[in-house]
Amino acid sequence: MSIEIRNVNKTFNSFKALDNINLKINTGELVALLGPSGSGKTTLLRIIAGLEYSDEGSIIFDGEDNTEKSTQDRKVGFVFQHYALFKHMTVFENIAFGLKVRPSKLRPSKEAINEKVNELLSLVKMKELARRYPAQLSGGQRQRIALARALAVEPRVLLLDEPFGALDAKVRKDLRRWLRKLHDEHPITSVFVTHDQEEALDVADKIVILNQGKIEQIGSPEEVYDNPINPFVYNFLGNVNLFHGRVHNGKVEIGTLRLDVPKNVGTHNKNIISYIRPHDIEISLEAVGEDFIEAEVIFIRAVGPIVNLELKRSDSGGYVEAEISREVYRTLSLQEKQKVYFRPRDFKVFIPEDYSI
Amino acid sequence: MKLTDKPLKIKQQSVIPGFGITMGFSLLYLSLMVFIPVSMVFFNSSKMGWKQFWDIVSSERVLASLKVSFTTSFLAAAVNVVFGVLFAWVLVRYSFPGRKIIDGLIDLPFALPTAVAGISLTTLYAENGWIGKLLVPLGIKVSYTPLGIIIALIFISFPFVVRTVQPVLESMDIEVEEAAICLGASRFQTFYKIIIPTLLPAIITGFALAFARSLGEYGSVVFISGNMPMFTEITPLLISTKLEQYDYAGATAIAAVMMVISFTMLLFINIIQWWAGDRDKPN
Numbered sequence: 035m036s037i038e039i040r041n042v043n044k045t046f047n048s049f050k051a052l053d054n055i056n057l058k059i060n061t062g063e064l065v066a067l068l069g070p071s072g073s074g075k076t077t078l079l080r081i082i083a084g085l086e087y088s089d090e091g092s093i094i095f096d097g098e099d100n101t102e103k104s105t106q107d108r109k110v111g112f113v114f115q116h117y118a119l120f121k122h123m124t125v126f127e128n129i130a131f132g133l134k135v136r137p138s139k140l141r142p143s144k145e146a147i148n149e150k151v152n153e154l155l156s157l158v159k160m161k162e163l164a165r166r167y168p169a170q171l172s173g174g175q176r177q178r179i180a181l182a183r184a185l186a187v188e189p190r191v192l193l194l195d196e197p198f199g200a201l202d203a204k205v206r207k208d209l210r211r212w213l214r215k216l217h218d219e220h221p222i223t224s225v226f227v228t229h230d231q232e233e234a235l236d237v238a239d240k241i242v243i244l245n246q247g248k249i250e251q252i253g254s255p256e257e258v259y260d261n262p263i264n265p266f267v268y269n270f271l272g273n274v275n276l277f278h279g280r281v282h283n284g285k286v287e288i289g290t291l292r293l294d295v296p297k298n299v300g301t302h303n304k305n306i307i308s309y310i311r312p313h314d315i316e317i318s319l320e321a322v323g324e325d326f327i328e329a330e331v332i333f334i335r336a337v338g339p340i341v342n343l344e345l346k347r348s349d350s351g352g353y354v355e356a357e358i359s360r361e362v363y364r365t366l367s368l369q370e371k372q373k374v375y376f377r378p379r380d381f382k383v384f385i386p387e388d389y390s391i
Numbered sequence: 392m393k394l395t396d397k398p399l400k401i402k403q404q405s406v407i408p409g410f411g412i413t414m415g416f417s418l419l420y421l422s423l424m425v426f427i428p429v430s431m432v433f434f435n436s437s438k439m440g441w442k443q444f445w446d447i448v449s450s451e452r453v454l455a456s457l458k459v460s461f462t463t464s465f466l467a468a469a470v471n472v473v474f475g476v477l478f479a480w481v482l483v484r485y486s487f488p489g490r491k492i493i494d495g496l497i498d499l500p501f502a503l504p505t506a507v508a509g510i511s512l513t514t515l516y517a518e519n520g521w522i523g524k525l526l527v528p529l530g531i532k533v534s535y536t537p538l539g540i541i542i543a544l545i546f547i548s549f550p551f552v553v554r555t556v557q558p559v560l561e562s563m564d565i566e567v568e569e570a571a572i573c574l575g576a577s578r579f580q581t582f583y584k585i586i587i588p589t590l591l592p593a594i595i596t597g598f599a600l601a602f603a604r605s606l607g608e609y610g611s612v613v614f615i616s617g618n619m620p621m622f623t624e625i626t627p628l629l630i631s632t633k634l635e636q637y638d639y640a641g642a643t644a645i646a647a648v649m650m651v652i653s654f655t656m657l658l659f660i661n662i663i664q665w666w667a668g669d670r671d672k673p674n
Contacts, residue, residue: 083573085569085572105569105572105573106572106575106576106577109575110573111573112569112570112573114566114569114570116564116566118564118566118567118569118570119567120567120570120571120585121567121589122589122591131571131574131576131584132574132575132576135571135574135575135576135577180570183570183574184574186574187574187575
C-alpha cells in the first residue's frame with residue numbers, strides 16, 4: 035500500500051515539530067526516516083499511525099484519506115523502540131492479541147489463530163520460546179516478538195520507531211539484516227525511524243533525511259551518500275573533513291590546492307566550504323604539482339582492514355582525517371610525525387551563505 | 392570421614408555486608424512486636440480445655456459476629472477496589488485544577504481518629520441526618536444496620552487501594568497501550584486486557600490491606616452499627632465485651648479463631664500475589 039503525506043504541519047506548544055512535510059512512499063518500499071533527535075521523524079511516524087494528530091495536512095493510504103481515521107481503523111503495524119510487549123502475557127499470547135481482540139464476526143477460529151501464531155513464531159525463529167514471558171527474553175528476542183505481534187494482524191503498513199535503538203551493536207546488525215531479508219520475502223510497505231545513518235544506508239530502499247521538522251533530501255542510499263544536496267546531509271551521512279577556501283579565477287583554492295570548479299558552483303569570487311570524506315583522501319610521499327597539501331602524520335590507528343590517519347596541515351594547522359586501505363598503508367610504510375602530501379580524490383563545494391549547519 | 396563435608400550454611404554469599412546484624416535485628420523486632428503478643432493469644436486460650444474452647448467459639452453469637460465481620464470487611468474492601476482504581480486513574484491520567492489537593496485529601500481517613508469518623512458518619516446517616524433523611528423514603532436504612540458498618544469500613548480503608556495502585560499506574564508505559572490500540576484493540580479492551588492485568592498485583596495488595604484493616608476496625612463501627620447481637624455486632628466488639636465482663640478466656644478464644652481465619656485469608660491472597668508477580672521476573 036502506498037502512503038502519501040501532504041502538507042503536514044505539527045506544533046508542540048511553540049516548537050515546530052513538522053514544517054510542511056510532503057512525502058510519497060510507494061507500495062512495498064522500505065523507507066528510512068533519518069535525522070538527529072528532535073528532527074521530527076518520530077512525530078511523523080506517529081502521525082502516519084494515527085497515534086498523534088497533525089495540525090494541518092492529510093495522510094493518504096492508497097488514495098484514501100486516512101487523516102480522520104482512528105489508529106484501530108488504519109490497520110498499521112507499529113514496532114516500538116522499547117518493544118512495548120504485554121508483560122503479563124506469554125510470547126504466544128502477545129502475538130495472538132491482535133487477532134483475539136477482533137470483533138467476533140471477524141475473529142479467526144481458535145485453530146486459525148494457533149496456526150497463524152505458530153507460523154509467525156517460526157518466521158521470527160522463536161518457536162521454542164512460545165510459553166515464555168517477555169521478562170525472560172533478551173532484547174533482540176523481545177524485538178522479534180514485537181515484530182511478529184505487529185505482523186500478526188496483517189497490517190497494510192509496517193511502522194518501526196527506532197526498532198534497534200535499544201540493542202547492542204552485534205544484535206543490532208544481525209536484526210537489521212534479518213529485517214531486510216524479511217522485507218525482501220514479504221514486501222510490505224515499511225517505514226522505519228532511525229538516527230543511525232549506517233543503519234539507514236544498510237537497510238532502506240529509500241532514505242528521507244529530516245532536520246528541524248523539514249525534509250532535507252529524499253533518495254536511494256547511493257544517491258544521498260554520493261550526492262548530498264547540502265552540508266547538513268553531507269555531515270550527517272558519515273565522517274567528513276571540512277575545508278574553508280575560495281573560488282578564484284575558475285579554480286577552487288584550498289590552501290595551496292588548486293582544483294577545478296564543480297558544475298554547481300559559479301566562478302565568481304566567493305568564499306566556499308568544501309567537504310571531503312576521509313576515504314576520498316589520497317596520500318602521497320612526494321608532492322606532485324601544486325594540487326597537494328603538505329601535512330604531518332599525527333596519529334595512526336591500524337586496527338582492522340581500514341587504517342585511520344590523523345593529519346595536521348602544515349599551511350593552516352588544521353586537522354584532517356583520512357582512511358586508507360591496509361595495503362596502501364603498508365606500501366607507504368607511514369610513521370607518526372612523518373611528512374606526507376594529500377589531495378582529495380572527490381570533493382563537494384558549498385557556498386556558506388546558502389546553508390548553515 | 393569425607394573431606395568435602397561442609398557445615399550447614401544459612402547465609403548466602405552476598406556483596407552487601409551486614410546480613411547477620413540486620414537479619415538478627417529484624418527477627419528480634421518481629422518477635423517482640425508481633426510474634427510474642429500474637430502467641431499470647433494462643434497461649435492464653437490453650438489454658439482452657441478443648442471442650443470449653445469449642446463451646447465458646449461455636450456459640451451462635453460468636454458465629455454471627457464472625458459472619459458480620461468478614462462479610463462487611465470483604466464488601467468494603469471490594470467497593471474500595473473499584474473506587475480506589477477509579478481514583479488512582481483520575482489522579483494519574485488527568486490533570487485538572489485542585490488535583491494536588493484531592494491527592495492530599497485521600498489520606499485523611501488515616502489521620503482522623505476513627506471514633507470521630509464513626510460519630511460523623513452516624514450523624515450523617517441516621518434517620519434524621521442529612522443523607523439518612525434522603526434515604527428513608529427509598530426504604531434504605533444505613534445507621535444501625537450492616538450497611539452502616541460497610542460504609543464506616545469503606546471510609547477508614549479507602550486510601551489503601553488508591554495508594555498501592557497509583558505508583559504502578561504512574562510508572563506504566565504508555566507505549567504498551569498504544570501497541571494494543573495499533574493492534575486494533577478498543578479502548579475498553581485495552582483497559583481490561585492490558586491495564587487491569589498490569590495493575591492486578593497492586594490491586595490485590597490494596598485489597599488485602601483494606602480487608603485486614605477493616606477486620607480489625609473497632610472505633611468507627613461501634614457508633615454506626617448499634618451493636619445488636621446476632622445482627623450488627625462485629626467480632627472485635629464481642630471480644631472487648633467479653634473483656635469487660637472479665638471473661639479473658641472467652642475473649643482470647645474468639646481472638647484466636649479470628650486470627651486463624653484472617654491469617655489463612657491473607658496467606659491465600661499472598662499466594663495469588665506470588666502467582667501474579669511471578670511472570671514479571673526473569674529466570
